[in-house]
Amino acid sequence: MTPAPSAFFDPAALDIDPDITRASTPDKAFYFDPAAWTMARERVFARSWQWAGGMARLAEPNSLVPIDLLPGCLDEPLLLVRDADHALRCLSNVCTHRGNVLVREPCRAEAIRCGYHSRRFDLQGRMTFMPEFQGACDFPSARDHLPRVPLETWQGQAFVSLSPAVPLQALMAEISARLSWLPIASFVEDPSRSRDYEFDAHWALYVENFLEGLHIPFVHPGLARSLELSAYESELYEHANLQLAIAREGDPAFDPPPGSPDHGRRIAAYYYWVFPNLMLNVYPWGLSLNVVQPLGPRRTRVLFRSYVRDPALLGEGAGGALDEVEMEDETVVLAVQRGVRSRLYTKGRYSPTRERGVHHFHRLLADAMKRP
Ligand code: FES
Numbered sequence: 116m117t118p119a120p121s122a123f124f125d126p127a128a129l130d131i132d133p134d135i136t137r138a139s140t141p142d143k144a145f146y147f148d149p150a151a152w153t154m155a156r157e158r159v160f161a162r163s164w165q166w167a168g169g170m171a172r173l174a175e176p177n178s179l180v181p182i183d184l185l186p187g188c189l190d191e192p193l194l195l196v197r198d199a200d201h202a203l204r205c206l207s208n209v210c211t212h213r214g215n216v217l218v219r220e221p222c223r224a225e226a227i228r229c230g231y232h233s234r235r236f237d238l239q240g241r242m243t244f245m246p247e248f249q250g251a252c253d254f255p256s257a258r259d260h261l262p263r264v265p266l267e268t269w270q271g272q273a274f275v276s277l278s279p280a281v282p283l284q285a286l287m288a289e290i291s292a293r294l295s296w297l298p299i300a301s302f303v304e305d306p307s308r309s310r311d312y313e314f315d316a317h318w319a320l321y322v323e324n325f326l327e328g329l330h331i332p333f334v335h336p337g338l339a340r341s342l343e344l345s346a347y348e349s350e351l352y353e354h355a356n357l358q359l360a361i362a363r364e365g366d367p368a369f370d371p372p373p374g375s376p377d378h379g380r381r382i383a384a385y386y387y388w389v390f391p392n393l394m395l396n397v398y399p400w401g402l403s404l405n406v407v408q409p410l411g412p413r414r415t416r417v418l419f420r421s422y423v424r425d426p427a428l429l430g431e432g433a434g435g436a437l438d439e440v441e442m443e444d445e446t447v448v449l450a451v452q453r454g455v456r457s458r459l460y461t462k463g464r465y466s467p468t469r470e471r472g473v474h475h476f477h478r479l480l481a482d483a484m485k486r487p
């Protein structure tokens with residue numbers, strides 16, 4: 116039977132056996148119970164690091180860039196600031212008077228002025244001026260300044276978190292070490308290759324699909340021709356995992372230098388996933404950065420952003436036909452969205468050899484959902 120939606124989601128539905136050979140996948144209630152969605156928003160996403168765009172927009176002093184953190188999910192108005200001393204910070208973009216959103220468009224300014232009643236803030240977030248408040252007691256106090264939000268950078272990209280469970284560098288440590296020979300920060304963004312995909316499925320179904328190569332020969336015949344699937348590997352880290360794809364002869368591949376653990380191997384792609392919703396696909400042509408944005412229990416948007424290392428390799432090999440592979444993935448994820456609601460389906464099992472990444476995701480998800 117399909118359980119009725121509840122006001123509270125019991126995270127015991129996400130009890131995942133640590134032994135993959137015995138484990139079952141999450142109870143299907145996780146994918147359509149609105150209470151599970153609300154819990155994931157607060158316990159998973161509000162505590163996670165989220166991509167906030169490239170740093171090029173903040174190169175000049177006194178740059179202000181408003182962002183909407185995870186639109187459709189967290190919907191938090193934030194402001195990225197590069198001040199006159201080149202210091203970078205993230206502030207709330209909500210006026211501490213009556214809640215007006217302060218900065219609507221990227222701009223350069225020495226101060227922030229609210230367009231509603233003209234309250235002013237400096238670029239450190241301190242309130243500096245407010246008309247007609249002379250008689251107000253205990254004013255200004257600390258709560259009249261703009262709250263600061265943790266911001267960190269990785270390879271030229273900004274990341275923010277409302278309430279980080281772990282430091283960003285802890286999430287990225289394995290990736291940075293493994294790819295230390297690759298100057299990712301110098302890859303050049305190509306906005307003409309940006310894509311936003313939206314579809315009617317739960318965000319976690321999309322992530323699960325990303326995290327296994329088991330489906331590649333059945334869902335992606337074109338991609339399968341570029342890869343040595345018998346050599347496909349996955350590695351699990353504390354907060355992230357890697358799928359390592361080896362190129363077939365004749366297809367583009369990295370040739371990692373001596374000192375890299377991959378030296379001597381023809382790497383077609385490093386497919387990294389960082390909990391909960393970031394994918395860093397590193398191909399010989401460059402980086403495809405994907406962000407999975409939950410828009411509700413049945414709707415998801417995925418951002419694709421491209422940073423080019425070698426334009427001559429665009430369109431080739433495993434990282435070539437990304438649109439085609441995405442459509443193939445979306446088609447199967449939409450079918451799973453319909454199937455997982457079935458009265459005749461409750462949960463499934465994992466391939467011990469090929470679905471370790473999916474099992475890892477579910478274990479991290481369960482941990483986050485159970486943390487009060
Ligand atoms: S809401 Fe900003 S000054 Fe009133």
Ligand SMILES: [Fe+2]
Nearest residue numbers: 324334335444
């Ligand atoms: Fe796929």
